[in-house]
Amino acid sequence: MDHLTRINLDHWHDAIAAHGYTPEQINDITGDPYDQWTVARKEITHADQHVPFIYQHALPDHDDVRAWADSLTAASRKQSAGRITTSVGRHRSLLLLGPTGTGKTHQAYGALRYLAPTGINWRWTATSSADLYAALRPRAGVDSETEFRRFAHARLLLLDDLGAAKNSEWTEEINFRLINHRYENQLPTILTSNVLPKELLDRVGDRVSSRLIEMCDRIVIKGTDRRKQAAA
Template sequence: MHQINQPMMLADLLESQLSRPATTRERFRLPFSKEDTVRVLLAGVKAEVERRDKTFIMREAIMSQAGQIAEWLTGNHSKFGLMLCGGCGNGKTTFVKAFQQILNKLDMKIDDSTERYSIRIVNARDLARVCKEDYDERRGLCYKRMLAIDDFGTEPLEVMDYGNVLYPITELLTTRYDRHLFTILTTNLTPSEIRPRYGDRIADRLNDMMGKVIFANSTYRTP
């Protein structure tokens, strides 16, 4: 009788364990209200613009973009990535750099450790070089807690390394998707252009992990 019940008891145990909610890393959120996050984002954008010896002008588009980004940074939702989409020179990278400066100023500890929150910004084109030349850096980017990839879509889809075909952006995004790692992309691609370029597998993962903010305004860069 004991031998008959043992598989049943094991099945009950497995069912109980599998029914428990999975333990996942809590998504990062700024410790502010949405309204206060808009304020600090705009202050950061203004500082970035003035750092380039330009004059910051508050525009309706900037207010809208700041509001959407602030919602993502403070909201109670499952998206652990953010994609900023739009044409050249319309403020996407400036917002990412503003967020980077906010983190640097906050000097927030990660849990109870001595490590602080920070975000690395890397240009997508540099990923091809890193993928080919520096395995340790490539692995570090894949697993970095917070990462921003600027100009997503400008990188080669594959690179050759002594006869081996490597897929820099595909491998990196797959790893970050699987581990629910905080990731920001800026891109000139429209959402409809991503699937033909990267295929269903990456497009579906990006849809699942990424909130989207569309930068529909024209370039701020003047001749």
């Protein structure tokens, strides 16, 4: 997409209206490659390409998730004040906990979709822990450190299913290095884990859980397994 191209907003009306904008505004071609609407169109296109199919209509219907996204937006606007493009700023992270199927990943991608029309350059990266380990596994022709930095330095990162895979010393080291980098630099991160708060320490260990507790707004998604409900 270039900055002169209108985009299809068929399944974006709710996310756009949530910010008080209209689809016509988003598709307002001003010719300026840096204006708010151009950035919004780029972000919506990024989301269309990277949000998994079943979450393509997701929005954060959990109030606390939406509040976190609003706070991130406000902080990013403030920290970018005066610059031509408005980019994601330093901010607290979000930790979504709860049993299988309650909607953690839905809220996470919902938050990313909700952020898209704001006119801020998010350019988020998303991965599950299992995919992260697969991407970092040493293999010929791939520099694992370069791969690691792609996640560690992402401006906004979704790390889904932390602590779901079986731990080894190697996965523990990856978790620690990644979370520690995000923690020390206050890089906003959305994390999900299918445990209850009291089980977190057991799953990810002392040093990771201690950092998560300090750096994150923690939200427990309650309810039953929505997949079983849907099947019933």
